[in-house]
Amino acid sequence: MTGQQRRPDFLSIEFVIVGGATAGLSAAIALTRVGHKVTVLDSMPSFDETPIGAGCRIPPNATKLFYRWGMEDRLRKWALKSRGILFAKCNDLDVPISSHNWEDEVLGETGGDFLMIHYDCMRRILAESAAEHGATLRSECKVVKVTPDAQRPSVTLSTGEVVTGDVIIGADGCYVPEYHMRKLLLEALEEDDAEQSTGMQLFNAVVPDSALTALGDESIVQQVRESGKVFTWYGPGYGALGFPIRDPKTAEPMFALFVYAAYWDENLSVHLSTKEQLTEVLKGRDPRLVKVAEQADRITSIPMVNRPFLEDWVHPDGRVIVIGEAAHPIPVGSLYAPGMAVGDSAVLGRLFAHLHRHDQIDFFLNAVPEIRLERVKSVMRAASGNIFAVSLPPGVADGGDGAQRARAVRGIQELSVDGMSAEPSAEMIQAVESIFAYDPEDEADDWWVQWGLMQERMARLVVVDTPSVHIDEHSAQSQESP
Numbered sequence: 001m002t003g004q005q006r007r008p009d010f011l012s013i014e015f016v017i018v019g020g021a022t023a024g025l026s027a028a029i030a031l032t033r034v035g036h037k038v039t040v041l042d043s044m045p046s047f048d049e050t051p052i053g054a055g056c057r058i059p060p061n062a063t064k065l066f067y068r069w070g071m072e073d074r075l076r077k078w079a080l081k082s083r084g085i086l087f088a089k090c091n092d093l094d095v096p097i098s099s100h101n102w103e104d105e106v107l108g109e110t111g112g113d114f115l116m117i118h119y120d121c122m123r124r125i126l127a128e129s130a131a132e133h134g135a136t137l138r139s140e141c142k143v144v145k146v147t148p149d150a151q152r153p154s155v156t157l158s159t160g161e162v163v164t165g166d167v168i169i170g171a172d173g174c175y176v177p178e179y180h181m182r183k184l185l186l187e188a189l190e191e192d193d194a195e196q197s198t199g200m201q202l203f204n205a206v207v208p209d210s211a212l213t214a215l216g217d218e219s220i221v222q223q224v225r226e227s228g229k230v231f232t233w234y235g236p237g238y239g240a241l242g243f244p245i246r247d248p249k250t251a252e253p254m255f256a257l258f259v260y261a262a263y264w265d266e267n268l269s270v271h272l273s274t275k276e277q278l279t280e281v282l283k284g285r286d287p288r289l290v291k292v293a294e295q296a297d298r299i300t301s302i303p304m305v306n307r308p309f310l311e312d313w314v315h316p317d318g319r320v321i322v323i324g325e326a327a328h329p330i331p332v333g334s335l336y337a338p339g340m341a342v343g344d345s346a347v348l349g350r351l352f353a354h355l356h357r358h359d360q361i362d363f364f365l366n367a368v369p370e371i372r373l374e375r376v377k378s379v380m381r382a383a384s385g386n387i388f389a390v391s392l393p394p395g396v397a398d399g400g401d402g403a404q405r406a407r408a409v410r411g412i413q414e415l416s417v418d419g420m421s422a423e424p425s426a427e428m429i430q431a432v433e434s435i436f437a438y439d440p441e442d443e444a445d446d447w448w449v450q451w452g453l454m455q456e457r458m459a460r461l462v463v464v465d466t467p468s469v470h471i472d473e474h475s476a477q478s479q480e481s482p
Helices: 022-033 060-068 072-078 104-108 119-132 181-188 209-215 218-226 275-281 287-293 336-352 358-383 402-413 426-436 440-461 473-480
Strands: 014-018 037-041 055-058 084-089 098-101 115-118 136-138 143-147 154-157 162-164 167-170 196-208 229-235 238-246 253-262 297-306 320-322
Touching: 014 022, 014 162, 022 037, 022 119, 022 336, 055 060, 055 119, 055 238, 055 253, 055 336, 060 072, 060 336, 060 426, 060 440, 072 115, 072 119, 115 119, 115 238, 115 253, 119 136, 167 181, 181 320, 196 209, 196 275, 196 287, 209 218, 209 253, 209 287, 218 229, 218 238, 253 275, 253 287, 275 287, 275 297, 336 358, 336 440, 358 426, 358 440
Parallel strands: 014 037, 014 167, 037 136, 084 229, 167 320
Antiparallel strands: 055 115, 084 098, 143 154, 154 162, 196 253, 196 297, 229 238, 238 253
16 A cells, blocks of 8 residues: 555445546545555546646645645646736736735645646646556546446446446546536436536637747746746636646647637537637737737637536435536636545545445545535635636636626735735735635544544444343253153
8 A cells, every 4th residue: 555554444445436537536546545446437548638638727725635645746847836927907908917926935834836737747647646556547438327326336338348346436527528427416316407608618728838929028928937927817708817838748838828708609518619719709809818819729619607516426326426527517717626626536535544344435425525515615705706716817707796806806906016015915815724725634534533433433332232042951951852
C-alpha cells in the first residue's frame, strides 16, 4: 500500500468507476491510496487526450490534495502558477483598469497554488498517478446499462461484458454525451433533469503564444507571460478569460481562451465551432480580444445550461453513487468544477479508509452527500460577486443578478492598477478562508470522529443473546433406553 497506514482489520473491496475525467481519476487515486481495488471505465480512446481539451484552472483546495497524493513534481513541470488577475472592460480599449496579485502570505494559508494547465496534461497526470497506485484503467468502454444491487452492482458494456464490484461510482458528468449515471439516479428518484438554458455559451479555445502580441501593451504581455496572470474581460452578459498554459505534448507556451457570449440555439449539446462564429459574437468588443480570438484553434462551443443539484447521490436500490458534475453541475469553465470534484473523491477515500465490515459500505456512501452537498452549495454562495473567487468573469458569474454584478464591479474598482495593496481586503480573506483553505479530508475526519465512531460503539453494544442449553447426558441416556 502506497498511501495511508492501513488498519489491521481493514477490509479491501472492489470499486468500479464509470468515467475517467477529474472526478473519476481522483476517486481512483483516493481509494487505491487506502488499499481498495479500483477499475476505471472510460469511453474515450485513451487517457492522454480529450476531444474538447483546452485550458484548465486548478484552485488551491484541489492542488494541495494533488500535492499530498504525490503529483506535485509532475504538476509543476506541466502547469504554470497563477499569481493574479488583470481586469479590463469587454467593450473598451482602455488599459486594464485594475490588477490583483495573490499575496504569498495569504495564499500560503491554503496549502496549495492556483495552477493553469492544459486539460489533457492534468488528465494524463491523474491517470498516471491512479495507475501507479494500483488502479486498473480501461479505455474505449462504452457503458450501456448499470444495475444497482445491495450486494454486487454491475455495469454492462456495449461488448456484452458485465463488470461487477462492491460499489459503482458514477463520475461521467452531465455535459458530454453519453452520460449515464446522473440519468440513472434521476430515474430512480422519479425526477427530471430539468435543463434550463442560460442564453449563454462558452467558446473554449487555444491560441498560439504569439497571439499575445495582439494585447498591444508589452507590459501587459509580460505580466501575463512571466507572472502568470489571468486576463479577464468583463461586461454585462459578456466576458472572457485568457491565461497561459503549456502544450500537452511539447510543453511549448500557449494561451487558453474562454469567451462567454449569447446563445439562443435549441441545441444544448457540446459541439465544435469555427473561428468565424467566435469572432462574430465579439463584434464591437475590445479589439485586443478580437485579435487574439482570430488566431484561435480547436474551438468548442459549450452551451451554458442550469441543471439542478441532486439531493440524493446514492441509488435507492443499493451501492451506486454519483459524484462530481453528475451530482452537482457547476457552470462550464468555472474554477470550482475541478475543486468540487476532487473534494468529493477525497471524502470517499478518507471514509473508506475506515472500512472493516461490509455493513459499513452503505453508511459511508450516504455520508458522502451528507458531508459534501451543503459544502458545494455554500461555496457557490460565497463566490457570488466576490472577484477574488475568480470563478467566471463579472457579468457572467452574476447570472443576471444586478446586486452581485455591482458588488463585483465595486471590488474591481477598489483594486489598484499595479495590483499592489497595503493589506489583504476582506473579500480576499473571505475567498481564502471559506473556499480555498478548506480541506475535504479534514472534514471527513471530523465526520468520522463525530458520527463514525459513534456508530462503531453502537455496533459493539448490539449483542445477540443466545440462550445457553445444558444437556444432562445421564438423563438423556436414561430416556433413550428401551
